[in-house]
Structures are given as structure tokens and as C-alpha cells.
Amino acid sequence: MTTRKRATSxxxxxxxxxxxxxxxxxxxxxxxxxxxxxxxxxxxxxxxxYLYLILSHxxxxxxxxxxxxxxxxxxxxxxxxxxxMIPVASRYVLRRNLFGYDINKKGTPQGSVKVPESLGxxxxxxxxxxAILFQxxxxxxxxxxLVEYNAALASICFMMLLGFVDDVLDVPxxxxxxxxxxxxxxxxxxxxxxxxxIIPKPLIPYVGxxxxxxxxxxxxxxxxxxxxxTNSINIHAGxxxxxxxxxxxISSAILVHNVIQIGVSSDPEYKQAxxxxxxxxxxxLATSLALLSYNWYPSSVFVGDTYTYFAGMTMAVAGILGHFxxxxxxFFLPQVLNFLLSLPQLSGYIPCPRHRLPRFDPQTGLxxxxxxxxxxxxxxxxxxxxxxxxxxxxxxxxQAVCCCFCFMLRWLLTGxxx
Numbered sequence: 098m099t100t101r102k103r104a105t106s107x108x109x110x111x112x113x114x115x116x117x118x119x120x121x122x123x124x125x126x127x128x129x130x131x132x133x134x135x136x137x138x139x140x141x142x143x144x145x146x147y148l149y150l151i152l153s154h155x156x157x158x159x160x161x162x163x164x165x166x167x168x169x170x171x172x173x174x175x176x177x178x179x180x181x182m183i184p185v186a187s188r189y190v191l192r193r194n195l196f197g198y199d200i201n202k203k204g205t206p207q208g209s210v211k212v213p214e215s216l217g218x219x220x221x222x223x224x225x226x227x228a229i230l231f232q233x234x235x236x237x238x239x240x241x242x243l244v245e246y247n248a249a250l251a252s253i254c255f256m257m258l259l260g261f262v263d264d265v266l267d268v269p270x271x272x273x274x275x276x277x278x279x280x281x282x283x284x285x286x287x288x289x290x291x292x293x294x295i296i297p298k299p300l301i302p303y304v305g306x307x308x309x310x311x312x313x314x315x316x317x318x319x320x321x322x323x324x325x326x327t328n329s330i331n332i333h334a335g336x337x338x339x340x341x342x343x344x345x346x347i348s349s350a351i352l353v354h355n356v357i358q359i360g361v362s363s364d365p366e367y368k369q370a371x372x373x374x375x376x377x378x379x380x381x382l383a384t385s386l387a388l389l390s391y392n393w394y395p396s397s398v399f400v401g402d403t404y405t406y407f408a409g410m411t412m413a414v415a416g417i418l419g420h421f422x423x424x425x426x427x428f429f430l431p432q433v434l435n436f437l438l439s440l441p442q443l444s445g446y447i448p449c450p451r452h453r454l455p456r457f458d459p460q461t462g463l464x465x466x467x468x469x470x471x472x473x474x475x476x477x478x479x480x481x482x483x484x485x486x487x488x489x490x491x492x493x494x495x496q497a498v499c500c501c502f503c504f505m506l507r508w509l510l511t512g513x514x515x
Contacts, residue, residue, distance in 0.1 A: 128184055128213075129397045131390040140386060143349045147356070155360025161372055167234045168376050172383035175227045179220055179387035187213035187398055195264070197399050200452060201336065201485050204459030207395060215264040216391070217404020220384045221257040224411070225250065227380040235376065242373060248287030249377065249414045253407060256280035256327060260406030270443060273402075277327035277410065281320050284414060288316065290370075291420075298513065319417050326416075326425070327409035329432035331402060332439055335454045335473055336489045337394040341385050343496050344408040347428050348382040350500035351415060354424060367420075374419030381411045394486040427503035431472060431496050438470040457485075464488060 151157065151165060190196070195214045202208035228250055236243045259276045262268070268276075292315035293308050301307055311318070334340045355371040355378075362368055385408065391397045416425030426433065442449035453469035455477050464485055466477025476491060477483070483491070 128187055128391075129395070131180060131183075131387075131397075132393050133180055133387070133390040136386055136390045136393070147349075147352060150353070150356045150360065155356065157359055158368075161359065161368060164235045165372065165375055165379075168231055168379050171227050171231055171234075172379040175223050175380050176383040176387045179223045179384045180390060182219045182223060183216055183388065183391050183398060186216060186219040190215055199337070199396065200454055201457045201464065202395075202459075203457055205462075208459075212396060212399050214399045215261060215401035215403045216388065216398040217400045217402075217407055218257070218261055220388050220400075220404055221253075221407045224380050224384050224407070225254055225257075227384075228377065231376060231380075242369065244287050245284075245289065245418055246373070246376075248283045249418060251283035252280050252323075252414060253410050255283065256410035257403060257407040260401070260403040263402040263406070270449070273331070274324070274328060274443075276406065277324040278320065280327075280406075280410060281323040281413075284323070284417070285316055285320055288319070288417075290418070292316065318422075322417060322422055322425075323410060323413040325436070326413035326429065326432075327406050329429060329436055330409040331405040332443075333432050333435040333472060334405065335452070335471070336485055336492070337396040338389060338392050338489050339473075339492060340400050340405050340408075341389040341392050342489065342493045343431070344385050344412070345382060345389060346493055346496045346500060347412060348378050348385065350428050350497075350503070351378050351412065351419075351425070352382065354421065354504070355419060358421070370418065370420050374415040374421075377411060377415045381408065381415075394489060424503060424507065427506065428500050430499040430502070431492070435472040438472060438475060440470070442470050458482075 151162060157165075190213045191211065196211040197214045199208055199210070199212055232243070232246065236246065256277060259280055263273060263276065292312050293310045294315070296304050296307055296309055330340060330344065333343065352375060355375045358371045359368045362371075388398075388400060388404065392400055412425065416422050439453075441447040442453070447470070450469065453467070453471050453474070455464040455466050455474055457464055461482075462484055463482040464477055465482050466474040468474070472492065473488065476488060476495075480491070
């Protein structure tokens with residue numbers, strides 16, 4: 098940490114005062130009010146059916162239902178706490194010159210405004226506080242889930258720290274790909290669950306087994322999944338609200354999937370695994386909605402790599418410990434497609450610019466797709482020029498359609514595939 102010397106003499110004070118008087122007084126513009134009301138109204142589309150599934154549609158055991166509802170209540174409090182923290186954190190990061198300019202508004206008055214960066218740190222702190230406090234209501238000292246729960250929080254905290262380091266130091270892409278592999282270590286070391294997979298029914302006659310134990314290969318798969326989920330959120334970005342919006346959509350799908358699996362299953366351990374996932378994703382969704390209130394177009398804050406790494410790791414941990422990694426990958430279908438499009442540039446086969454964003458026309462306010470390999474540019478090339486807000490909405494609708502496709506695919510294959 099560096100400190101600045103204070104002037105101790107009267108002459109120095111006089112000189113400083115004269116210099117300050119000679120310069121015009123400049124202050125950063127006040128932060129725009131949050132869009133929390135608008136976000137909450139749209140969120141009702143999800144929360145009403147979600148609560149109906151928990152409270153009425155499925156006959157969930159009272160103790161398990163109580164834990165889920167307590168987690169929901171704690172997460173709701175986290176929404177309002179995050180709303181209050183973001184303006185405070187914004188002032189602090191601006192003082193430390195952690196800000197950016199919105200490239201997609203370059204050439205307009207909004208393009209010259211200093212936007213606070215790395216506000217994912219406020220979301221991550223609130224999330225960790227909520228997740229730790231929830232242990233008081235649900236876990237006992239001898240709980241078999243407590244070790245894995247704390248290991249999950251350690252990986253998430255580690256990833257959030259590395260993301261903040263990335264925001265401050267701006268590390269190269271190749272180093273960014275390695276950061277999640279380090280953060281996943283606490284989870285891998287503490288994982289005590291099964292390492293088996295169920296062989297699809299059509300393949301059983303050829304394999305000769307119904308269940309196959311993969312051993313260390315399964316842990317390698319977990320490690321690679323954590324790396325992919327974390328980086329895939331980070332590279333599918335560049336629009337106001339896109340990083341947080343895709344997290345909100347995927348988190349909503351994860352919660353619905355978990356409740357459905359709890360409702361239809363009779364295996365207590367299987368139910369606990371999906372409840373474990375709910376305990377992590379509900380606070381993620383609540384805090385992300387608060388961040389979206391400030392990050393939606395036009396953004397008052399930027400989320401930074403701190404948030405994208407934190408969100409990706411949280412969803413990866415929820416999928417791994419909830420034992421639905423295959424379903425999680427289908428939820429991440431747009432991110433898979435974006436990764437495949439990005440692979441030639443990320444590998445260095447094709448030159449990769451610092452920012453692979455579309456071109457912005459300040460005269461019309463529209464974006465035009467470039468030849469860079471991203472889903473954002475692909476949509477602009479296929480559907481034509483459009484505004485940043487319209488493009489973000491289109492991409493989030495595509496995300497939601499992919500999640501619905503996953504539910505339909507699981508319904509069609511149930512009883513035949515597994």
C-alpha cells in the first residue's frame with residue numbers, strides 16, 4: 098500500500114490552496130439510480146412458478162422445504178444489502194482509479210463517463226456472508242455436507258480473489274485460463290462423493306455395465322468443468338447487462354431443475370445433493386439481480402472479471418456437487434458455442450485483438466458485427482445491425498431458449514436414455 102505525504106508547512110498549504118483555486122472544480126457525475134423496480138417486476142416471471150413448485154406442486158419434506166425457504170429469505174435480504182453496497186463500493190473504486198469507459202458508446206457523451214469497475218467484489222462479499230450465515234440454520238458440526246460446503250465456499254472465494262487480481266493487474270489471456278484451475282483445488286481435495294457414472298441404457302449391451310467407476314478421471318472432468326464454466330462467462334461478454342443477465346438466466350434454470358429433481362426423487366441423498374445446489378444458487382441469483390439493477394443498459398457500473406469468475410465458479414460448484422454436470426453443460430450451450438467460435442483466436446491461430454467487440458456507430462447508435470469469433474458478433478452478422486440493448490435482450494432470450502431445450506430434452510430421454 099502506498100501513502101501520500103501531507104504538507105506540513107503553512108507555505109505548502111497556501112500553495113496547494115492557490116493551485117486548487119486556479120483549477121476548475123471537477124467531480125464525477127452522480128451514479129444513476131438503480132433499476133431495481135423494473136428488475137423485480139420481470140423477475141416475478143420466474144419467482145411465482147418457482148415458489149409454486151416448492152410450496153404446492155411437489156410434496157417436499159417439511160425439513161427440506163424449511164431449509165430451502167430459509168435460504169430464500171436470507172438471499173432476499175442479500176438483494177437489498179447488495180443494492181445498498183454497490184453505490185458505496187463504486188465511490189471507493191473510483192477513488193483508486195478503477196474505472197473504465199464504455200467502448201460501445203464511444204463518440205457519445207456517455208462514452209466519456211467514468212464507469213466504476215470491478216463491482217463484482219461487492220456481490221461476492223455479500224454472497225459469502227449469506228452462505229456462511231446460512232450454515233447456522235442448516236448444518237450441524239457433524240454434518241457430512243459441511244466439509245464439502247466449506248470447500249465449495251473456499252473455491253468460490255479463491256476465484257473471486259483471483260478475479261479481482263486480474264481486474265487490478267490485467268493479466269494475459271493465457272494466464273486467465275489457468276486461474277480457475279488453481280481456485281478449484283479446495284473443492285477437488287475435499288470432494289468425497291461418488292466418482293461413478295450411469296451408462297446410458299442403449300449402450301449397456303455393448304459396455305456390459307450399468308454403472309462405471311471413473312476414479313481419478315471423474316475428478317479430472319470436474320476440474321475441467323470448473324475451468325470451462327468460469328472462463329466461458331468471462332469471454333461471453335462486452336454488452337451492458339450480458340454477463341450478469343446470462344448468470345441470472347442460468348441460475349434460474351438451475352433452481353427449477355433442482356426443485357424438480359427433489360420433487361420426483363425418493364432417494365434422500367440425491368435430494369440433499371440438489372438442495373445443496375439450491376443453497377448456493379439462491380444467494381447467487383439474489384445478489385446478481387441487485388447487480389443487474391445497476392449494470393443493465395445503460396450501465397452505471399461494470400462487473401469486471403471479479404464477477405464473471407465468481408459467478409462461473411459458483412455455478413460450476415453447484416453443478417458438480419449437485420451431480421448434474423451434464424445438464425449444466427446444456428444450460429451453458431450458448432457459452433459452449435461462443436467458446437468454439439473463440440477458440441481459433443484464443444489459441445493464437447488467428448490474431449486476437451484486445452477487445453473483440455462489435456463496431457459502434459455514434460451517429461445511429463447501432464452496433465455492427467465484426468469478423469471476430471464471438472457469439473455477439475455472430476448474432477449481429479446474422480440478424481443485422483441493432484442497438485446494444487436489443488442485442489443483449491436477444492442473446493438472453495437465446496440463453497433462456499437453450500435452458501428450455503435442456504428441460505425438454507431431459508423429459509424426452511427420461512426412461513429411455515437413463
